[in-house]
Amino acid sequence: MSELLTIDGLSKTYSTTGRHVAALDNVSLRIAAGETLGLVGASGSGKSTLSRVLLRLIEPDSGSIRFEGEDWLSLRGAELRRRRARMQMVFQDTLAAFNPLASVASVLGDPLRIHGIANSKQRLTEIITLLERVGLPAAFASRPVYTLSGGQRQRVAIARAIAPRPSLLVLDEAVSALDVTIRGRILELLVALQRERGLAYLFISHDLAVVRAIAHRIAVMDAGQIVEEGPAADVVTVPRSEAARRLVAAVPRLVTEPD
Ligand SMILES: Nc1ncnc2c1ncn2[C@@H]1O[C@H](COP(=O)(O)OP(=O)(O)OP(=O)(O)O)[C@@H](O)[C@H]1O
Secondary structure (H helix, E strand, O other): OOEEEEEEEEEEEEOOEEEEEEEEEEEEEEOOOOEEEEEEOOOOOHHHHHHHHOOOOOOOOOEEEOOOOHHHHHHOHHHHHHHHHEEEEEOOOOOHHHHOOOOOHHHHHHHHHHOOOOOOOHHHHHHHHHHHHOOOOOHHOOOEHHHOOOOHHHHHHHHHOOOOOOOOOEEOOOOOOOOHHHHHHHHHHHHHHHHOOOOOOEEOOOOOOHHHHHHHEEEEEEOOOEEEEEEEHHHOOOOOHHHHHHHOOOOHHOOOOOO
């Protein structure tokens, strides 16, 4: 598999009122095309800081990111906007990410327009195709976002993320707020989309059980550092780091064999 994302030596320290927090401390990660890297860690370990750096919302103090062969941190302005189509995000809090009064059609139409995917005539057809692909009826196009359930909103968020035809989705606690049944269905949808489109995922969560269900490899973060990385089954069954052992212990069914 070819390398899609290469993160090398990424560091970021927040300094507020005389306190310094090393949120990212020399983080290096790799993701191949079409694979899922799970990133787990306790609250405050630096996961969201990494996703904010990838999104280019904050600049790291040092380190490099190569994405699709390009120096991701040096992209600016129009070129960054253009390349952003290829790396899309899905967050936990979709009500905050969307204007709740906006229709589903406008939420999905924006990326199509911005990235020049479909002209105004083709747009509604493309929106309906996207809705159907994520398991929502075409009639949802006219619904305001606030009328959708959490699971339905997360499907819209996934539809919006895949609309500009990315090669990588960064999913930051994307299923954490959903109840167990809905969460399972969204994970199934993500797996199906990955197979169809060769998408790669950086799947960020504090919940090792959820990450285990979807990731090929797992990286464990603790206090800004990657303390362990390996095939998903290995990290869950033979955790080497203290941080991974704590996360495994927090999921009793992973360590207890069924009767
Ligand atoms: N803007 C900021 N200013 C100062 N400190 C910050 C800022 N953002 C994050 N931090 C600190 O950096 C560390 C890493 O935070 P981050 O949000 O990246 O962790 P996380 O693993 O995503 O946690 P959670 O799962 O709770 O969201 C924490 O100690 C946090 O308090």
